[in-house]
Amino acid sequence: MPHPIQPHAPSRQRILSIAFPHLPTDRVHRARWGKSWIAGRILDAHPETPPVVVTDTVKNAIRIVALDQRARARGIRPNQTLSDARALVPDLDCHPADDEASRALLVKIAGWCERYTPLVALDTAPEVARDHGLFMDITGCAHLLGGEAALIADLEARLRAQGFHVRLCLADTPGAAWAMARYGQARIIAGGAHAEAVLPLTLSGLRLPPEMVASLGRVGLKTIGCIAGLPRAPLAARFGARLMQRLDQALGREAEAISPIMPVAELSTERRFAEPVTHQDEISHVIAALAAGIIEPLERRGLGLRNCRLKLFRVDGHVSLLDVQTARPLRDARMISRLFAERIAGLHDDLDAGFGFDLIRLDVVHADPFEGGQTEMMAHHAAGQGHDALVDRLGARLGLDRVQRFVLADTHIPERSFGRQPVAHLGAPGSGARRSAAGNAALAFSPDPQAPCEIITRPLILFDRPELMQTIAEVPDGPPLRFRWRNVSYEVARSEGPERIACEWWRDGRGARTRDYFRVEDRQGYRFWMFRHGLYGRETSEPAWYMHGLFA
Numbered sequence: 249m250p251h252p253i254q255p256h257a258p259s260r261q262r263i264l265s266i267a268f269p270h271l272p273t274d275r276v277h278r279a280r281w282g283k284s285w286i287a288g289r290i291l292d293a294h295p296e297t298p299p300v301v302v303t304d305t306v307k308n309a310i311r312i313v314a315l316d317q318r319a320r321a322r323g324i325r326p327n328q329t330l331s332d333a334r335a336l337v338p339d340l341d342c343h344p345a346d347d348e349a350s351r352a353l354l355v356k357i358a359g360w361c362e363r364y365t366p367l368v369a370l371d372t373a374p375e376v377a378r379d380h381g382l383f384m385d386i387t388g389c390a391h392l393l394g395g396e397a398a399l400i401a402d403l404e405a406r407l408r409a410q411g412f413h414v415r416l417c418l419a420d421t422p423g424a425a426w427a428m429a430r431y432g433q434a435r436i437i438a439g440g441a442h443a444e445a446v447l448p449l450t451l452s453g454l455r456l457p458p459e460m461v462a463s464l465g466r467v468g469l470k471t472i473g474c475i476a477g478l479p480r481a482p483l484a485a486r487f488g489a490r491l492m493q494r495l496d497q498a499l500g501r502e503a504e505a506i507s508p509i510m511p512v513a514e515l516s517t518e519r520r521f522a523e524p525v526t527h528q529d530e531i532s533h534v535i536a537a538l539a540a541g542i543i544e545p546l547e548r549r550g551l552g553l554r555n556c557r558l559k560l561f562r563v564d565g566h567v568s569l570l571d572v573q574t575a576r577p578l579r580d581a582r583m584i585s586r587l588f589a590e591r592i593a594g595l596h597d598d599l600d601a602g603f604g605f606d607l608i609r610l611d612v613v614h615a616d617p618f619e620g621g622q623t624e625m626m627a628h629h630a631a632g633q634g635h636d637a638l639v640d641r642l643g644a645r646l647g648l649d650r651v652q653r654f655v656l657a658d659t660h661i662p663e664r665s666f667g668r669q670p671v672a673h674l675g676a677p678g679s680g681a682r683r684s685a686a687g688n689a690a691l692a693f694s695p696d697p698q699a700p701c702e703i704i705t706r707p708l709i710l711f712d713r714p715e716l717m718q719t720i721a722e723v724p725d726g727p728p729l730r731f732r733w734r735n736v737s738y739e740v741a742r743s744e745g746p747e748r749i750a751c752e753w754w755r756d757g758r759g760a761r762t763r764d765y766f767r768v769e770d771r772q773g774y775r776f777w778m779f780r781h782g783l784y785g786r787e788t789s790e791p792a793w794y795m796h797g798l799f800a
Contacts, residue, residue: 265425271380272314304345369506423498427453447473513611524604538610539584552577552618561607594645707797714794775799
């Protein structure tokens with residue numbers, strides 16, 4: 249049975265730092281040889297393959313900014329000029345730097361790492377250029393995979409199988425984990441031992457700019473231990489407060505927060521598989537079981553879900569995300585599974601299971617207070633046949649923002665008197681904000697409370713845009729006697745009006761004209777709604793006439 253992920257409260261925070269020292273070149277190799285190029289020892293099987301480097305223009309020179317292990321073994325070093333590198337290795341395989349592609353790949357890896365913890369953040373240290381890494385807060389998560397050592401071993405093995413070189417370290421602080429993952433040898437620093445562990449490391453482990461590290465080295469300060477016991481004021485005065493801040497963060501004297509790339513779900517439930525699932529029926533059964541497992545925690549909190557996300561972790565590292573939103577708070581497992589079935593059916597491509605999913609997780613991204621309604625004793629409505637259920641099903645297949653209804657707009661211009669809004673963003677059915685603008689009558693209230701209300705009729709068919717027409721009238725500001733519309737002539741039998749509607753000068757400008765509307769009936773009994781655009785003699789000398797709607 250699926251089990252909700254329960255919080256675990258250990259004695260201290262535990263941060264895992266993952267460094268990808270060859271991410272740009274790993275990306276090149278993965279594109280060329282496939283994701284399993286490391287496990288398959290592709291380069292060992294092809295010794296004639298030249299080393300791969302990534303270059304960029306630095307200080308008006310083309311320099312090496314990333315390289316693989318074969319290039320490093322043949323004497324190539326980071327920040328070396330390309331001409332010097334080619335002198336050592338003439339057949340060097342060079343690729344231009346693509347920081348956006350590397351960052352996009354790192355974001356995908358971070359999304360996959362959420363299989364271990366929802367608190368995954370990009371390691372973005374502005375002082376260290378082109379350093380690719382992640383932070384994972386695994387506080388309370390390690391026991392789900394057999395402990396910290398088992399979690400790190402599983403993570404490293406899976407990332408290596410996907411074609412990435414990685415270095416990992418687990419410590420109490422992000423600073424200590426970062427330093428040890430890049431410049432140390434330990435993979436796990438015991439709780440409370442991080443301060444002593446980082447003292448022998450180089451000052452580059454404090455995430456300092458290379459210029460500051462070089463400046464400290466010129467005065468004989470080369471390791472973290474060299475500055476840990478020195479007076480703080482002289483160091484801060486000469487090298488800046490940032491040096492002391494990074495030192496305090498590494499030693500745990502100052503807290504450092506990490507910012508997850510995805511918001512943490514309010515509730516989450518998951519199922520892991522010893523054998524990956526591939527068939528659609530199996531996935532549907534798992535979704536139904538996960539949905540059933542999330543209902544009881546929602547009931548305890550008095551909530552109903554409004555937005556839930558299904559994450560399907562494929563064995564090759566790909567993560568599929570399916571979001572479902574609801575118009576009202578929902579607490580029905582069968583309806584949740586049905587919405588995901590609609591969501592999967594609405595995909596342009598089939599859900600690609602590849603070699604199978606070994607982990608499926610259901611996250612409640614957003615939930616609102618659930619207010620249960622009383623049902624009729626004798627009514628027997630099948631589940632999923634109400635108005636809200638229809639909106640949810642259409643939203644799951646088409647997108648909830650595309651399921652819209654007409655609402656009244658705050659304007660007296662007829663073609664602007666209504667708009668469209670997503671149903672899920674509006675109030676309860678029947679409220680004044682959700683009345684349809686398709687009615688054929690409106691009330692005009694008199695300022696005198698004793699006076700009766702005047703009924704102003706509106707046509708059943710209102711054109712999106714008024715259509716220009718030709719008319720003949722006895723006087724310029726009188727009703728029409730004859731008119732021609734859509735190449736057909738009509739003779740007016742009777743008319744009623746005018747109904748004057750002023751312009752909206754704050755929207756259309758000072759030059760906008762007034763409209764005089766007339767309800768007209770021809771000799772065949774057809775009824776029209778037309779208006780004269782502009783007041784004769786005051787706004788224009790030749791008012792234009794427009795047809796705007798038809799009565800039944």
